[in-house]
Amino acid sequence: MAAAIELRHVTKRFLTPSGTAYTALRDLDLAVQDGEFCAVVGPTGCGKSTTLALISGLEPPSEGEVLVGGAPVQRVGRDVGYVFQADAVFPWKSVLDNVATGPRFRGIERREADERARDWIRRVGLAGFERYYPHQLSGGMRKRAALAQTLINEPRFLLMDEPFSALDVQTRTLMENELLQLWSATRASVVFVTHDLEEAIALADRVVVITAGPGTVKGVYRVDLPRPRNVAEIRFQPEFSRIYQEIWNDLRDEVLVSYERSKRVVS
Amino acid sequence: MSALSASSRSAFVGPEPTSSDLARRRARTNRRLLVNGLRVAFAVVVLGFWEIGTTIDAIHKDGLWIDPFFYGRPSGIASQLSTWIQNGTAQGPLWLQVATTLEEAFLGFLIGVVLGVVFGVALGRVRLLSDVFAPYIKALNAMPRVVLGSIFIITIGYGIWSKVALAVVLVFFVVFFNAFQGVREVDRVLIANARILGASERQLSTHVILPSALSWILASLHTSFGFALVGAVVGEYLGAIHGIGLIIATAQATFNPNGVFAAMFILAVVALTAEVALTWLEGRLIKWRPNTLEVPRI
Numbered sequence: 001m002a003a004a005i006e007l008r009h010v011t012k013r014f015l016t017p018s019g020t021a022y023t024a025l026r027d028l029d030l031a032v033q034d035g036e037f038c039a040v041v042g043p044t045g046c047g048k049s050t051t052l053a054l055i056s057g058l059e060p061p062s063e064g065e066v067l068v069g070g071a072p073v074q075r076v077g078r079d080v081g082y083v084f085q086a087d088a089v090f091p092w093k094s095v096l097d098n099v100a101t102g103p104r105f106r107g108i109e110r111r112e113a114d115e116r117a118r119d120w121i122r123r124v125g126l127a128g129f130e131r132y133y134p135h136q137l138s139g140g141m142r143k144r145a146a147l148a149q150t151l152i153n154e155p156r157f158l159l160m161d162e163p164f165s166a167l168d169v170q171t172r173t174l175m176e177n178e179l180l181q182l183w184s185a186t187r188a189s190v191v192f193v194t195h196d197l198e199e200a201i202a203l204a205d206r207v208v209v210i211t212a213g214p215g216t217v218k219g220v221y222r223v224d225l226p227r228p229r230n231v232a233e234i235r236f237q238p239e240f241s242r243i244y245q246e247i248w249n250d251l252r253d254e255v256l257v258s259y260e261r262s263k264r265v266v267s
Numbered sequence: 268m269s270a271l272s273a274s275s276r277s278a279f280v281g282p283e284p285t286s287s288d289l290a291r292r293r294a295r296t297n298r299r300l301l302v303n304g305l306r307v308a309f310a311v312v313v314l315g316f317w318e319i320g321t322t323i324d325a326i327h328k329d330g331l332w333i334d335p336f337f338y339g340r341p342s343g344i345a346s347q348l349s350t351w352i353q354n355g356t357a358q359g360p361l362w363l364q365v366a367t368t369l370e371e372a373f374l375g376f377l378i379g380v381v382l383g384v385v386f387g388v389a390l391g392r393v394r395l396l397s398d399v400f401a402p403y404i405k406a407l408n409a410m411p412r413v414v415l416g417s418i419f420i421i422t423i424g425y426g427i428w429s430k431v432a433l434a435v436v437l438v439f440f441v442v443f444f445n446a447f448q449g450v451r452e453v454d455r456v457l458i459a460n461a462r463i464l465g466a467s468e469r470q471l472s473t474h475v476i477l478p479s480a481l482s483w484i485l486a487s488l489h490t491s492f493g494f495a496l497v498g499a500v501v502g503e504y505l506g507a508i509h510g511i512g513l514i515i516a517t518a519q520a521t522f523n524p525n526g527v528f529a530a531m532f533i534l535a536v537v538a539l540t541a542e543v544a545l546t547w548l549e550g551r552l553i554k555w556r557p558n559t560l561e562v563p564r565i
Contacts, residue, residue, distance in 0.1 A: 056463060058459055058463070076462050076463055076465075078465060081463070082459070082460070082463040084456050084460060087456075088460035089460075090460075090461075090474070091555055092478040092481075093555070101461075102464040105464050105465035105466045105467070105474075106465045133555040135555070135556070150463075
């Protein structure tokens with residue numbers, strides 16, 4: 001079976017304003033199977049977000065190939081959903097208009113788009129807040145709106161860039177459980193970027209560890225914990241600790257490298 | 268999860284007011300009364316001092332504190348205003364002068380805003396355009412544009428359009444720079460999100476870039492209506508058939524300071540009315556923005 005998302009020997013260089021090249025990713029290989037939930041972990045600044053930008057088509061690779069659904073990525077794909085780390089809902093649109101944006105952009109007429117938006121607002125637990133503007137909502141509720149905004153397009157490939165990192169721990173656990181529930185209904189292929197190893201193991205079928213920048217794959221680990229999972233409780237299972245320890249041994253070195261580097265920059 | 272939604276919703280609705288809430292509300296009313304009272308008192312003191320200064324003798328027997336020949340006198344200004352209202356000005360009825368100035372300012376404002384937004388958005392969106400035109404726009408902006416008034420009167424004539432042209436030139440740059448900056452400052456994440464959600468280039472402009480730039484553009488409208496009035500009045504001052512600027516020029520030529528002050532008073536009323544209208548418009552157009560704390564705008 002062909003992989004749903006595949007990166008082959010991908011290198012990404014950026015030109016800094018001073019004219020020097022900065023390598024974010026080097027010779028990265030990654031394959032995500034159809035319907036698989038793949039978490040990507042790595043220290044800060046290892047190019048995790050860049051990976052998602054390449055898969056989504058927002059950025060072209062400098063070298064190598066990016067394949068989504070078996071075809072090379074040319075532009076922003078219609079089957080791709082992207083949940084950003086920062087707040088990406090439009091502050092000048094109400095919750096209803098925000099969620100209906102995707103269908104409206106795709107040429108669906110207003111009434112049907114609104115109807116589908118109402119359905120998704122209910123599914124993410126925001127029923128009753130259709131007329132509210134984002135600034136009137138809490139961080140967790142804005143994230144729910146962002147989820148509905150992305151999922152309403154029924155993406156086959158779902159990219160998530162540390163979506164819950166700005167939330168408090170309780171809200172975060174809640175949202176992680178809800179994400180798993182929503183995902184199990186869609187069975188989209190997911191690339192979930194995070195720096196939180198616990199979150200990665202609790203959610204994913206597979207965890208990919210990326211080295212400190214320039215990023216490349218350090219190790220790939222299967223997570224054979226049964227589904228459906230309860231994120232709040234899965235952490236207490238012995239199997240969870242075993243996987244955590246195994247991955248942490250790899251990740252620790254990279255975190256240390258990244259930490260040493262940041263110290264050098266400061267001093 | 269539903270518990271979370273319910274609790275966050277109650278935060279918006281709020282319970283019945285308690286006695287301490289009522290006390291706070293009373294304190295707020297009292298404070299508003301105090302502020303308004305002090306405002307009136309300030310005007311009374313300043314105008315009273317002015318009026319008395321122009322009527323009573325100073326240390327010198329032949330002099331006054333404030334010479335009404337140069338500085339006018341509040342009662343004189345008031346009687347000048349009532350004369351204008353009842354008998355009209357030397358140039359015709361007062362309403363015609365005010366209407367002429369307003370018409371010029373409004374037309375100049377409208378044209379200037381439209382041109383400013385169009386050019387600002389175009390140059391903000393297209394990198395090549397902004398790179399090419401940046402030095403020219405900076406050079407034009409550095410020039411004191413009021414001097415163009417003379418040229419407009421020579422080329423366009425004494426009618427309203429020379430004043431409109433001056434107002435347009437003054438308004439354009441304020442709006443242009445704000446629209447340009449507004450387009451440039453659009454959050455990159457919002458643009459990326461819109462692209463992912465399937466926005467075409469045109470949808471990107473109408474759904475993301477314009478709404479985002481709108482708060483910048485609207486902020487510039489407050490300043491630019493003031494500039495439109497300046498353009499109209501200065502244009503009239505340089506040469507016109509009707510208008511408040513012409514009244515000022517006439518009053519100056521006949522050594523009538525009361526007339527100058529009375530015209531200034533009318534201008535202030537016009538400007539304040541426009542300010543209120545623009546604030547209302549702004550509130551209507553960007554109701555999505557969080558209510559910022561009530562900061563006195565001066």
